[in-house]
Amino acid sequence: MTRVYNFSAGPAALPLEVLQQAQAEMLDWRGTGCSVMEVSHRGKEFEACNAEAEQDLRDLLNIPPHYKVLFLQGGASMQWSQILFNLCRDNAHGDFILTGEWTQRAVAEAKRLLPLWGGSVNIVASSEDKNFSYIPPESSWKRREDAAFMHICTNETIQGLEYGFVPQALGNVPLVADMSSHILSRPVDVSRYGLIYAGAQKNIGPAGVTIVIVREDLLGKARSDCPRMFDYQLMADNHSLLNTPPTFGIYLAGLVFQWLKRQGGLAVMEQRNIEKARLLYDYLDQSSFYYSPVNRADRSRMNVPFRIHDESLNEAFLKQSAAAGLVALKGHKAVGGMRASIYNAMPLAGVQALIAFMKEFEQSHG
Amino acid sequence: MTRVYNFSAGPAALPLEVLQQAQAEMLDWRGTGCSVMEVSHRGKEFEACNAEAEQDLRDLLNIPPHYKVLFLQGGASMQWSQILFNLCRDNAHGDFILTGEWTQRAVAEAKRLLPLWGGSVNIVASSEDKNFSYIPPESSWKRREDAAFMHICTNETIQGLEYGFVPQALGNVPLVADMSSHILSRPVDVSRYGLIYAGAQKNIGPAGVTIVIVREDLLGKARSDCPRMFDYQLMADNHSLLNTPPTFGIYLAGLVFQWLKRQGGLAVMEQRNIEKARLLYDYLDQSSFYYSPVNRADRSRMNVPFRIHDESLNEAFLKQSAAAGLVALKGHKAVGGMRASIYNAMPLAGVQALIAFMKEFEQSHG
Numbered sequence: 001m002t003r004v005y006n007f008s009a010g011p012a013a014l015p016l017e018v019l020q021q022a023q024a025e026m027l028d029w030r031g032t033g034c035s036v037m038e039v040s041h042r043g044k045e046f047e048a049c050n051a052e053a054e055q056d057l058r059d060l061l062n063i064p065p066h067y068k069v070l071f072l073q074g075g076a077s078m079q080w081s082q083i084l085f086n087l088c089r090d091n092a093h094g095d096f097i098l099t100g101e102w103t104q105r106a107v108a109e110a111k112r113l114l115p116l117w118g119g120s121v122n123i124v125a126s127s128e129d130k131n132f133s134y135i136p137p138e139s140s141w142k143r144r145e146d147a148a149f150m151h152i153c154t155n156e157t158i159q160g161l162e163y164g165f166v167p168q169a170l171g172n173v174p175l176v177a178d179m180s181s182h183i184l185s186r187p188v189d190v191s192r193y194g195l196i197y198a199g200a201q202k203n204i205g206p207a208g209v210t211i212v213i214v215r216e217d218l219l220g221k222a223r224s225d226c227p228r229m230f231d232y233q234l235m236a237d238n239h240s241l242l243n244t245p246p247t248f249g250i251y252l253a254g255l256v257f258q259w260l261k262r263q264g265g266l267a268v269m270e271q272r273n274i275e276k277a278r279l280l281y282d283y284l285d286q287s288s289f290y291y292s293p294v295n296r297a298d299r300s301r302m303n304v305p306f307r308i309h310d311e312s313l314n315e316a317f318l319k320q321s322a323a324a325g326l327v328a329l330k331g332h333k334a335v336g337g338m339r340a341s342i343y344n345a346m347p348l349a350g351v352q353a354l355i356a357f358m359k360e361f362e363q364s365h366g
Numbered sequence: 367m368t369r370v371y372n373f374s375a376g377p378a379a380l381p382l383e384v385l386q387q388a389q390a391e392m393l394d395w396r397g398t399g400c401s402v403m404e405v406s407h408r409g410k411e412f413e414a415c416n417a418e419a420e421q422d423l424r425d426l427l428n429i430p431p432h433y434k435v436l437f438l439q440g441g442a443s444m445q446w447s448q449i450l451f452n453l454c455r456d457n458a459h460g461d462f463i464l465t466g467e468w469t470q471r472a473v474a475e476a477k478r479l480l481p482l483w484g485g486s487v488n489i490v491a492s493s494e495d496k497n498f499s500y501i502p503p504e505s506s507w508k509r510r511e512d513a514a515f516m517h518i519c520t521n522e523t524i525q526g527l528e529y530g531f532v533p534q535a536l537g538n539v540p541l542v543a544d545m546s547s548h549i550l551s552r553p554v555d556v557s558r559y560g561l562i563y564a565g566a567q568k569n570i571g572p573a574g575v576t577i578v579i580v581r582e583d584l585l586g587k588a589r590s591d592c593p594r595m596f597d598y599q600l601m602a603d604n605h606s607l608l609n610t611p612p613t614f615g616i617y618l619a620g621l622v623f624q625w626l627k628r629q630g631g632l633a634v635m636e637q638r639n640i641e642k643a644r645l646l647y648d649y650l651d652q653s654s655f656y657y658s659p660v661n662r663a664d665r666s667r668m669n670v671p672f673r674i675h676d677e678s679l680n681e682a683f684l685k686q687s688a689a690a691g692l693v694a695l696k697g698h699k700a701v702g703g704m705r706a707s708i709y710n711a712m713p714l715a716g717v718q719a720l721i722a723f724m725k726e727f728e729q730s731h732g
Contacts, residue, residue: 004399008406011613019392019401026389027382033370033691035385037572037618040374040694073439073574074595077609081593109594116591201610206403208439208574208612225482225591227447228475229440243443244567246574246612247377252403325399328406 005350008328009157009303009341010181010202018255029251036251041244049247050239053254060257060266061183063190063213068236070212071250076102076180076199079210080109083149083176083195085226087218092119092148095173098126099135100156101334102178110151117223122147132159134295138167145170149194155182155300157202158332160292160339162300166192174218182302183211184260185344186270194218203302203343205253208246260344269344276342276351277301283355289362293335307337313365314338324357326350371716374694375523375669376547376568379711384621395617402617407610415613416605419620426623426632427549429556429579434602436578437616442468442546442565445576446475449515449542449561451592453584458485458514461539464492465501466522467700468544476517483589488513498525500661504533511536515560521548521666523568524698526658526705528666532558540584548668549577550626551710552636560584569668569709571619574612626710635710642708642717643667649721655728659701673703679731680704690723692716 006013029036030045039046054069063069074082088094094110096103110121122144125136143150150169154177155162162182166189169175174194183198190196195214201207212232219233228234235242240250263269281299284292290306292299308314314337321329331339342351372379395402396411405412420435429435440448454460460476462469476487488510491502509516516535520543521528528548532555535541540560549564556562561580567573578598585599594600601608606616629635647665650658656672658665674680680703687695697705708717 002399003393006400006404008400008404008409011404011406011610013404014401016393019403023389023392026385026392027369033368033693034372034374035380037385038372038374038377038379040377041573043374043694073441073444073612075439075609078439078593078595081595085593112594113591199610201613206612206614207407207610208615225479227444227451227593227596228478229444229447230593243441244377244565244573246439246572246615247567248572248614249574249612327399328409 002325004325004327005346005353006327007340007342007346007354009332009339010199011207012202012341012343013345014205015256015259015345018252018259021255022252037248039247041241041247046247049251049254050241050245053250053257054239056254056257056261057211060260061188061190061213066216067190068214068216068219068232070214070232070235071240071245072210072212072235073208073246075207075210076178076197077105079178079197079212080106081113082230083197084110084113085230086222086232087174088114088117088119088148089221089223090118092117093122093144093146094119095122095124095144095147095150095169097124097136097141097152097167098128099153099161100132100159101332102156102158103151103153106151106153106178124150132156132161133293135161135163135298138165141167143170143173145173147173149174149176151176153178155179155302157181157303157341158334160294160300160303160305161298162302164297174215182300184266184269185273185302187266200249200253202341205256206249209249209253272348273301273342273344276346276348277304279351279355280304280340280342283358287362289366290358302343303339303341305331305335305337305339311337316365317361320361321357326354326357368691370691370693371712371719372693373706373708373712373720375698375705375707376565377573378568378707378709380571381622381625381711384618384625387621388618403614407607407613412613415617415620416607416611419616419623420605422620422623422627423577426626427554427556427579432582433556434580434582434585434598436580436598436601437606437611438576438578438601439574439612441573441576442544442563443471445544445563445578446472447479448596449563450476450479451596452588452598453540454480454483454485454514455587455589456484458483459488459510459512460485461488461490461510461513461516461535463490463502463507463518463533464494465519465527466498466525467698468522468524469517469519472517472519472544490516498522498527499659501527501529501664504531507533509536509539511539513539515540515542517542519544521545521668523547523669523707524700526660526666526669526671527664528668530663540581548666550632550635551639551668553632566615566619568707571622572615575615575619638714639667639710642712642714643670645717645721646670646706646708649724653728655732656724668709669705669707671697671701671703671705677703682731683727686727687723692720692723
């Protein structure tokens with residue numbers, strides 16, 4: 001077996017220990033004589049697995065009891081619609097902060113649906129003027145007091161931006177956050193949010209599970225034309241088992257939660273993630289060969305886009321890094337250059353190996 | 367390792383060979399140095415995996431080229447809404463044949479949504495009068511010529527009913543079929559259907575993947591308020607990769623498709639399934655201790671509900687069968703008694719072991 005250092009933005013690397021456990025119990029899970037994929041979601045074994053995963057996530061994020069935890073399907077992209085069907089009756093307005101590709105897509109769906117229902121989209125602030133290289137300062141935001149929600153993406157995977165603060169919505173407007181690409185990388189004060197959502201395939205588990213953490217008072221308000229499987233209230237009432245859930249994905253996410261607990265929890269992970277990110281950004285900042293296109297204060301600890309001043313070297317960089325066992329470093333086509341995604345599962349040694357390679361590459365091409 | 371004979375209705379048993387392959391390549395898939403869960407869905411390895419899975423499914427079911435194959439999320443339950451958002455503009459009518467729990471639930475969703483859009487639900491026929499123990503004869507059906515679709519469930523998992531014929535919709539009304547619990551168990555003339563859908567967790571792969579096979583002329587007709595991720599046309603245009611798909615589930619379904627091809631394809635599987643089902647039903651029919659509650663002509667080859675005349679013995683039966691390594695035989699609460707689900711992955715030896723146990727149990731309790 002030759003494992004590589006995998007810098008994929010998602011689906012992304014998983015902790016080796018987790019994969020080894022899944023491998024070991026693939027044919028006989030918890031003494032059932034079956035794979036976890038083969039047991040009923042209504043049986044006591046899977047119900048326990050589901051409940052443990054929820055409890056471990058609650059422990060890790062210190063989720064208050066008046067928040068529901070849902071394991072859903074469809075990815076964060078499905079949530080862009082699902083949130084609207086759950087939080088917006090007719091004539092509802094949605095506040096959005098535009099900071100990159102993912103918020104652009106969320107806005108596009110709201111701009112399509114809300115006007116059909118007599119509502120509208122309000123762009124509170126945007127950093128599109130500078131190619132989404134910064135988080136607009138909160139002092140410039142134009143919030144609506146009557147918004148049904150205010151939506152942010154706390155970490156833009158493609159642009160590599162991360163919020164260093166929790167914004168304040170006006171009055172009782174619930175703050176809705178897409179945390180797909182940095183959830184579980186640091187402690188979060190969940191009580192500041194009305195709803196948090198995240199696709200699993202970056203820092204949680206395999207693609208096909210979406211986590212929604214939602215304050216109870218936001219439940220039970222779905223539109224009458226809300227698809228039944230979209231209704232957060234129904235899902236909450238059924239502990240996410242309204243219909244057959246993605247059992248293997250929930251199981252594997254549960255193994256990741258247990259792994260995080262063994263590491264010492266999110267405060268420990270945050271320290272590791274700060275160290276990994278600092279190492280890489282410090283190296284970029286002292287280099288005259290590479291650079292980071294992102295405003296320093298807003299740089300993501302998880303997704304680190306970087307460029308070579310001489311773009312003609314990109315292809316050689318990607319080819320040689322892959323050959324050296326450092327894979328999936330190509331930047332998203334919307335940004336170009338390179339991107340290293342260094343989620344929880346990326347060990348410090350992986351970042352060190354990347355920097356060592358970058359130095360070598362600079363020496364031979366600089 | 368002690369593997370059991372697993373009669374779960376779903377998530378259900380998977381072929382042992384498939385699990386063993388998934389286990390063997392869990393840490394290094396196709397030489398990537400990563401698990402299949404850890405690679406980008408946009409990378410060439412996963413795109414090839416996705417395309418192979420689609421082609422193998424096309425080969426197995428002999429799907430005509432003017433049908434699209436989609437790998438979606440959310441289960442068959444999500445399709446109850448998704449079909450409506452895709453096929454029903456305002457004032458649309460849906461035809462349904464009621465044959466059990468699953469069609470009841472599909473009807474409930476249509477009865478909720480269609481009237482909001484000025485449309486209605488038409489129950490073409492129902493076997494509710496006899497506890498869903500038969501398929502209503504086609505001669506009694508009251509179809510609408512102006513229906514947006516006619517919906518059937520070709521195998522009712524809970525009641526254990528299976529269509530032995532392909533019904534005829536009127537005029538150009540597309541026939542929509544939920545085949546979740548018997549897809550791939552027999553050849554199907556796909557060209558008779560407008561849309562076929564199936565949750566994976568019975569005869570395809572792990573929960574979390576839904577297959578939709580849809581005739582091209584039914585695409586591009588989604589309602590304006592259709593959630594973006596629901597739009598079949600968009601999914602088809604993107605080969606199901608509009609957003610991150612459930613990569614592990616598609617991979618595993620692909621392994622099942624390859625396994626089916628190695629067995630000789632669906633004609634061979636049908637012969638095996640006929641043999642397994644005949645063995646079990648013949649035994650039930652000659653017994654004065656057990657019985658099948660289902661009309662003979664309409665009995666499912668996949669899901670075999672059965673009862674003991676003396677219901678007080680149910681608990682002992684379930685306890686002792688489980689102890690003998692024959693698990694998940696409890697009937698659904700809507701029907702009671704027992705149910706043996708004998709999908710493709712259940713070998714003949716498993717059915718023989720069940721019958722041997724049933725004989726023994728009858729001898730000691732009869």
